[in-house]
Amino acid sequence: MSISNISWEAQLDLNIINSSVQEALKTKKLFRYQFKDSSSFVNTLEKAICEYVGSEFALGVSSATNAIFLALKALGVNSSSKVLIPAFTFTAVPSSVIQCGAEPILVDITESYVIDLDDLRQKILSSKARFLLLSHMRGHLCDMDEVVKICKEHSIVLIEDAAHALGVTWNGKQAGTFGVAGVYSLQSYKIINAGEGGLLVTNDPNVFWKSVFMSGSYENNYKLHSSKSIEIAHQYKNLLPVFNVRMNNITAALAIPQIKNIELTIARINKTYNQLKQLLSKRKEIQFPEESLSIRPVRDSAQMRIKLEEIDREVLKSKLNDSNIPISYFGGQNNTNARLYQNWAFLKKTNHILPNTKANLSEVFDLRLPSHFQIRDINLIGKSFLQIFDEIAKGV
């Protein structure tokens, strides 16, 4: 086994998903509403996620981006709204705000890649926004007690983009359950790999039922979701636009066994992350973020700050890529990375006041750690990484 044999693509564990998918296929019913008694695979997945994160309601949809869009719409975000978001997130997040006709207000991030709460306080006052779409980028959580307190103090509606933070907890509470709605992604590079897919969770029956209708539950199909607070649902019948962003039963059949297995997966990937961190931290120039004791992380990717000259970081990135280590870099010139706000040219406003975001990302590398990795893979990666790093650091 050598570094060139390592496969970095997300893989499906067929042993885990096979019987669930076969069972779904045998029913010959791909569309969730072909089951007339709330027993569809999508319903089962929704129940499983409610149990796992401790939420009252869940809705399966076609992507996390669409789940965010529905949550924002259900909460009344429209063309006169401003929505605060951290300036470091995936491009689809500001896009979902734009899709509602609203204006995203970008908030600075800290050295730990999370929203800067001082800048949040300032921007709440200066923008008069009423919504915070808190994106837990790469699964990093800010001080959740503090952010909830700020939102309460200023009557800000909190929506969590936990697309990449399923299973991450703050003092034992699941990311995605602190605000009025939370969202998870089932896209292949996330902890649950169903190819594509999203889940919206909430304890608010109005948000849930409005989202159900808007997701594409036409006529009486809403009755197949749940009987909880159904009297609220009746009121919304035919009142809301229908965007058809439903989840199908095969997606759910792929995700159900993975949710059941998620704690084992988390334990395994956290072990591989810790091994990589231990190996690379042997060089003082390679710095991993400090871990808060309040957080139980899910590290299916590694972010590291590398203290080299900028030109050397560019060389490091390309040499690592040439050696089958597909690492990304958030700094440098003409960087087209979709997670950098400078590249969100679709935003009307360009003069964002963000004194720290660019600088805080300028030395940072980003490496995906697929869940099939074993310690021996990490050892090979660590060895090659350090060899290449040492050559560059020593100017060889």
Ligand SMILES: Cc1ncc(COP(=O)(O)O)c(C=O)c1O
């Ligand atoms: C932080 C974050 N939010 C939202 C998304 C969008 O998720 P989806 O692809 O399911 O729409 C992603 C996807 O990478 C993400 O990383």
